[in-house]
Amino acid sequence: MVKFLKPGKVVILLTGRYAGKKAVIVKNHDDGTNARGYGHALVCGLSKEPRKVTKRSSAKVQARRSSVKTFIKVVNYNHLMPTRYTLDVELKGLVTPEAVDNASKKVDANKEAKKLFEEKFKSGKNRWFFSKLRF
Numbered sequence: 001m002v003k004f005l006k007p008g009k010v011v012i013l014l015t016g017r018y019a020g021k022k023a024v025i026v027k028n029h030d031d032g033t034n035a036r037g038y039g040h041a042l043v044c045g046l047s048k049e050p051r052k053v054t055k056r057s058s059a060k061v062q063a064r065r066s067s068v069k070t071f072i073k074v075v076n077y078n079h080l081m082p083t084r085y086t087l088d089v090e091l092k093g094l095v096t097p098e099a100v101d102n103a104s105k106k107v108d109a110n111k112e113a114k115k116l117f118e119e120k121f122k123s124g125k126n127r128w129f130f131s132k133l134r135f
Contacts, residue, residue, distance in 0.1 A: 004082060024089065
């Protein structure tokens with residue numbers, strides 16, 4: 001069987017608090033680990049997408065509307081829907097499995113991921129990832 005859930009792949013979460021939200025696979029475990037015996041992936045995604053910005057709005061409003069909110073989570077493969085898109089962002093060093101367990105590390109990792117995602121959004125590429133899903 002071909003392994004298609006690789007790091008950098010954009011997925012949509014199907015269940016839980018972040019159902020319908022887009023995320024990027026940071027690290028995948030196809031055969032599971034000692035703690036989790038099933039196939040799962042460490043994902044980092046957008047819990048709040050950037051909103052529409054117009055030229056007339058002030059710089060303060062533009063900055064607030066173009067901000068994102070991120071999350072980090074370990075998700076079972078059954079609760080992920082892969083997409084055809086990939087996102088080239090270096091999250092491997094920032095988001096680690098230890099960051100999921102430790103609350104203070106998770107907060108720091110979320111802040112760093114937020115900076116990276118906002119930088120990526122301002123570059124103008126990968127527009128689909130930063131748009132809200134309509135369903």
